[in-house]
Amino acid sequence: ELKVEQNPLFLSMQEGKNYTIYCNYSTTSDRLYWYRQDPGKSLESLFVLLSNGAVKQEGRLMASLDTKARLSTLHITAAVHDLSATYFCAVRMDSNYQLIWGAGTKLIIKP
Amino acid sequence: DGGITQSPKYLFRKEGQNVTLSCEQNLNHDAMYWYRQDPGQGLRLIYYSQIVNDFQKGDIAEGYSVSREKKESFPLTVTSAQKNPTAFYLCASSIAAPSYEQYFGPGTRLTVT
Numbered sequence: 001e002l003k004v005e006q007n008p009l010f011l012s013m014q015e016g017k018n019y020t021i022y023c024n025y026s027t028t029s030d031r032l033y034w035y036r037q038d039p040g041k042s043l044e045s046l047f048v049l050l051s052n053g054a055v056k057q058e059g060r061l062m063a064s065l066d067t068k069a070r071l072s073t074l075h076i077t078a079a080v081h082d083l084s085a086t087y088f089c090a091v092r093m094d095s096n097y098q099l100i101w102g103a104g105t106k107l108i109i110k111p
Numbered sequence: 112d113g114g115i116t117q118s119p120k121y122l123f124r125k126e127g128q129n130v131t132l133s134c135e136q137n138l139n140h141d142a143m144y145w146y147r148q149d150p151g152q153g154l155r156l157i158y159y160s161q162i163v164n165d166f167q168k169g170d171i172a173e174g175y176s177v178s179r180e181k182k183e184s185f186p187l188t189v190t191s192a193q194k195n196p197t198a199f200y201l202c203a204s205s206i207a208a209p210s211y212e213q214y215f216g217p218g219t220r221l222t223v224t
Contacts, residue, residue, distance in 0.1 A: 043215045
């Protein structure tokens with residue numbers, strides 16, 4: 001059974017600091033996704049990582065994938081208040097179209 | 112503009128009533144999904160459909176039903192058999208290979224009293 005674990009589940013940090021959210025998964029998979037959710041809103045796709053060693057960056061966010069370690073990271077550089085949100089990672093099952101979701105990391109960035 | 116629409120945004124119902132949530136997409140995606148999200152929780156898959164006239168149960172299908180008569184539409188019915196239907200319901204569709212990335216609608220917040 002494919003399981004996805006995120007940590008931390010809650011993170012409060014100051015503006016200007018760097019931090020990393022981790023996403024571990026339990027079996028092989030070839031696609032990993034990061035989404036953002038603002039309070040009361042739907043999910044917005046941030047990154048799709050398709051291969052080992054993939055790295056993608058958008059503004060202050062950078063995501064990477066290590067399929068051998070079954071680990072993805074979402075790194076936040078010089079955090080700003082607007083990045084406050086809940087971040088989800090999800091992994092695609094090889095056998096069908098389903099995504100297995102992490103529990104989400106609630107990120108609060110204080111001015 | 113291409114996208115996914117869900118209606119209504121907010122829905123209030125009395126216990127014991129069935130209710131149908133609408134999901135429409137004009138992205139020409141084959142696959143569509145329904146998720147449930149409870150406050151402070153992650154997403155749980157209710158049903159998904161990879162092609163018209165075919166759908167599969169997800170992890171929490173009990174008390175729900177779907178249909179997929181058209182590629183663009185994937186309505187979800189919350190039946191009176193669903194014990195705790197109050198939740199945020201999200202519809203998604205996905206593109207094909209290589210990414211299979213899922214795109215989400217704005218959601219429907221259902222309150223049953």
